[in-house]
Amino acid sequence: MPPNPDHFVLLPAFAATEGRPATLGVLGGGQLGFMFVQAAQRMGYRTAVLDPDANSPAGLVSHHHFQAGYDDAQALAAMSRVCDAVTTEFENVPAHTLETLAKTTPVSPQAHAVAVAQDRVVEKAHFQASAASSGVGPVPYAVLTTDSDLARVPDALFPAILKTARMGYDGKGQLGVASAEALASAWQALQQVPCVLEKRMPLIAECSVLVARSRQGDCVNLPVQLNTHVEGILARTEVFDGNLAPDLTARAVDAAKKIARELGYVGVLCVEFFVVTGDDGKPGLVVNEIAPRPHNSGHYSIEACDVSQFSLQVRTLAGLPLVQPRLLAPAVMLNLLGDIWFNSGELRTPEWDQVLALPGVHLHLYGKLEARKGRKMGHITITATRIEDARGVAQEVQSILGLWH
Ligand code: ADP
């Protein structure tokens, strides 16, 4: 049986003096697992990673790497033997994997919360149900599961975006649908799997809020992130006092906390919002999606906040106190996709030396062995005393690396 979860506290401890070393596990060894492992190790924990890839970024730097699939019974048994608590870096881990581990080991976030984030149909229904308390609802949408659903789609949803209910990320599994006539063929192109059809909203801006919630229900938040996406992939995040109007900031934070509370959520949760023109003609919020884990838009917190999203993941998992993070400096985060390793089709090494000569630049490379177009290889956070200065440096970084030219 796992320890009583309500009173679970796992302090860092080492074998030599205190018996078994305190070990935190993570399902998935990508960049989010990598930065979680780094935060955990910095605080004195040992770490274990489950990932089938021999070269996964987190697996390569962890005390234990179980190289196996997420439903491999032997590997799960090994994880539960070695780990005192387990978290996940991605939402598509099978629900029964979390349930199996939870029989012996504290697991956060819990399987039921991850299941909500895995399926856009369930997720949107949850947003609709929590809108009464959160004050923020989903974008107008319809669910497509059978042929007969096609005819029931209201015209007002077009132009629309068709999204597969499951397994979408970084804009994958999505198609623009201009009109009702184009819907059937778009659905066919997505193999007629269950989908949601969303009204394409004219976006004033996009923002996200990361909250961390403890087993006792304490909840803290990072400052609101202002995000820019290019072709469905996050390109840039800006965080500074006043990046969003104060009333929208307060509403986004409040809604994110309420969505976490309604889920009974434990761990780090990211809530993505769209800023759209409301019925009253003023900017308002709708909720886009949640991620049951740290998020790309929170990477800036490693340098720009006194508690990062990954430290919060460690704290929630280990049952340590949560403290409200403070923003130490305005920040711009730029994503580094595999595209910048290519010059007219030839592989090249980006000019990191030039980038690192600029003030306030924090380079993160995740150690992925192969650069591919659209693949997240790293990011750069730029901190400065004033946001204008951070933007100026970001502009220089972009021109050195050829980002979005
Ligand atoms: P993913 O799971 O790939 O992050 P999202 O649903 O967040 O998928 O979509 C990725 C991006 O595409 C969003 O951040 C936004 O820029 C754009 N987008 C998605 N849905 C809509 C919509 N209904 N209206 C306008 N833009 C949208």
Ligand code: MG
């Ligand atoms: Mg998204």
